[in-house]
Amino acid sequence: MFEALSGKLTQVFDRLRGRGALREADVDEAMREIRLALLDADVALPVVRDFITKVRAEAVGQQVIAAVSPGQMVVKIVHDALVDALGGPEVVPLDLNAPAPIPILMVGLQGSGKTTTTGKLGLRLRTRARRKVLLASLDTQRPAAQLQLQQLAERAEVASLPIVAGETPLQIARRAMETARREVYDVVLLDTAGRLSIDDALMNEVAAIREETKPVETLLVVDAMTGQDAVNTARAFNERVGVTGIVMTRMDGDARGGAALSMRAVTGAPIKLIGLGEKLEALEEFNPGRVAGRILDMGDVVGLVERAAEVVEQEEAEKLAKKIARGKFDLEDYAKQLQQITKMGSVQSLISMLPGAGKLAQQIENANIDKTMLKRQAAIISSMTPAERRNPDMLKASRKRRIAAGSGTTAQDVNRLLKQFDDMSTMMKRMNKLGQKGLARAGLGALLSGRRF
Amino acid sequence: MSGFLGRLRAGLARSTQKLTAGIGAALTRRKLDDAALAELEDALISADLGPAVAADVVANLRRTRFGRDVTEPEIRAALADIITPILAPVAKPLEPEPANRPHVVLMVGVNGTGKTTTIGKLAQLWRAEGKTVLMAAADTFRAAAVEQLQVWGQRTGCEVVAGAAGADPAGLAYAALERARNENADLLLIDTAGRLHNKTALMEELAKIVRVIRKLDPEAPHDIVLVLDATTGQNAIAQVEIFRAMVNVTGLIVTKLDGSARGGIVVALAKKFGLPVHAVGVGEQADDLRPFDPAAFAADLVDAPEHREA
Ligand SMILES: Nc1nc2c(ncn2[C@@H]2O[C@H](COP(=O)(O)OP(=O)(O)OP(=O)(O)O)[C@@H](O)[C@H]2O)c(=O)[nH]1
Ligand SMILES: Nc1nc2c(ncn2[C@@H]2O[C@H](COP(=O)(O)OP(=O)(O)O)[C@@H](O)[C@H]2O)c(=O)[nH]1
Ligand SMILES: [Mg+2]
Ligand SMILES: [Mg+2]
Secondary structure, rough: HHHHHHHHHHHHHHHOOOOOOOHHHHHHHHHHHHHHHHHHOOOOHHHHHHHHHHHHHHHHHOOOOOOOHHHHHHHHHHHHHHHHHHHOOOOOOOOOOOOOOEEEEOOOOOOOOOHHHHHOOOHHHHOOOOOOEEEEEEEOOOOHHHHHHEEEHHHOEEEOOOOOOOOOOOHHHHHHHHHHHHHOOOEEEEEEOOOOOOHHHHHHHHHHHHHHHOOOEEEEEEEEOOOOHHHHHHHHHHHHHHHOOEEEEEOOOOOOOOOHHHHHHHHOOOOOEEEEHHHOEEEOOOHHHHHHHOOOOOHHHHHHHHHHHOOOOOHHHHHHHHHHHEEEEEHHHHHHHHHHHHHHHHHHHHOOOOOHHHHHHHHHHHHHHHHHHHHHHHHHOOOHHHHHHHHHHHOOHHHHHHHHHOOOOOOOHHHHHHHHHHHHHHHHHHHHHHHHHHHHHHHHHHHOOOOOO | OHHHHHHHHHHHHHHHHHHHHHHHHHHHEEEOHHHHHHHHHHHHOOOOOHHHHHHHHHHHHHHOOOOOOHHHHHHHHHHHHHHHHHHHHHOOOOOOOHHHHOEEEEOOOOOEEEEEEEEHHHHHHHHHHOEEEEEEOOOOOOHHOOOOOOOOHHHOOOOOEEEOOOOOOOHHHHHHHHHHOOOOOOOOOOOOEOOOOOOHHHHHHHHHHHHHHHHHHOOOOOOEEEEEEEEOOHHHHHHHHHHHHHHHOOOEEEEOOOOOOOHHHHHHHHHOOOOOOOEEEEEOOOOEEEOOHHHHHHHHHHOOOOOOOE
């Protein structure tokens, strides 16, 4: 899809061969494409409008840098503005600077992931922040909701408030805070029943709970698949209970997640965490860069490699991405990748100009790629027969000696290469398990640096 | 059924206020020109029809009424008239076939959409018709999912077949079908764990449930219902696409239409897939299930005045 967007923008700007500054008419046309891309990603319309107005003003008159096309230039401006609108590169952590017990209130629509996220947070606060945590379910609405939280608390090895039948949510909240004070808990996570923003009775109820417990954080838990309604929900909850942070769940799905932008724009509250699965470990800090890429749908290997430089042959990149996706990756491909890495290394400064690629350039730098090593490895592979490249398992001692001699290296060098290739294949298999989106999320940087993630 | 429209409408009235204001402001005694059409298109986009379908609907309106002086109710009615025929062909209630006994319904969908609750609602509906209904707690994954369904069993007077936590859902579904046959139950409603469609292993697990059930009855499950949350945006298209490819979904139920979300994605889905929409969920209680009424749904999307009584 991003390829489509990128392609469209390239068309828009194709006639603008003279480079120079971005002209108003061309920018307008580009903004129409951006608008559609954002709407397809479920960014709410009023938010799209504001965003486009802002970006348009920014883009008009900008000088196009020689190394990139005007289309790429616009995408970069859009991407950067998106990162900005999502809260900028700074991560806003949970606020735990308050006297214990610190109440954290979880709110949101039915089925958005509040209870699961409460369990996840419990685990995280216990293990990472080393806090003594109490979970309390105020959900008297959904059948077995309190039991659900209790079971999650057991799994997370944190305490949960004993279930007392017949209490109102407000009574449970009071009992939770009293228990926490008496038994000296650091944090109390208050899970609430899902409620519709237009349900006055239930919105009043949660407002009363807030009054009673004075939460340090009120986290609005939102499904990443949410459509245009995100603005209504965000506005209503923010008005009634004052949202201090947003948690986006189901980011392990393939929704583009435009709701993140809508929520953030309406509440002004930072997106603090994202849910990446049903397991209790699957909670991470929010990364605006990744989500911006996702909203623009540029988070795929092909797109990234394409943009990384016109130096890298596009066909090769596509083939490679497909092979990775199919779990078929051999030494032949490894050799090609080595070539590409070498090329990209040489165009580092160019890469950093491109949208979403700032980090990639950084990673290339951090990876500290040793070019002589790359050349040596390329030489080793070129001394292999095609059959050997496809099936490295057949490389026994005698073949290794032949290859070492042929490439002017040692058998040790050959072994090292094979080991590295092995590691890389394992990593790719793991990424395949995450699916192509997982691969996309991890980005090419992970491939280059061999970093675990 | 007296409570239903009132209740549904109370919710919808609130949720349509914004859209109403939008169309109202745009179109009271006004020429239907480019600007007006653009505003209408925006209103439809805000209802989650998606930019492409919204553009289609408005293009249709342009063909018939461009340049005319129109009033607000007129234009809403015209919009509803364009949308209703898109929805009409997919409105098909769930109808258990007595000859199938037990008629097997498998509920599938992404996490948290309302599968379990909808099973409770369907059970309520069919129990009221004097049918015997058995439920199978094949969500063996989520914490307290079994207990949740058991509460629905108690509420509706149905037996629930459950196994150990973490048990193989296909095995459980198989055992439940065996029991439903032995007991000569009219219906078997199988609850499954929510799963994201992009998780291949979980989708494969669902396909396995279907395969295993077919060993007992090659025709079962007779209905495979994908439950969609009305707040879902464009991702619903991917959901339908992949669930259908993996388990041959036979129809949809759209939940949470009592909220502020308008569920406009249903129009896009009807256009693209033509899958039956069996019912809509309008609340958390057992009797909060309604037939899918295309004219009423279309009218509510654009807040057209002549809201037909059921
Ligand atoms: N307002 C409203 N809430 C609903 C409706 N249908 C379901 N819910 C609520 O949505 C939440 C999730 O419903 P469940 O039935 O547990 O959903 P599920 O698909 O079984 O969820 P998982 O099994 O966790 O994937 C619960 O709080 C339900 O009460 C509806 O039509 N309207
Ligand atoms: N894939 C995925 N599923 C999630 C995530 N967070 C919650 N869920 C699932 O969503 C469903 C509803 O979650 P729950 O916590 O009960 O929602 P609540 O009604 O808001 O409390 C459950 O099936 C959870 O397992 C997430 O980040 N990813
Ligand atoms: Mg809950
Ligand atoms: Mg369920």
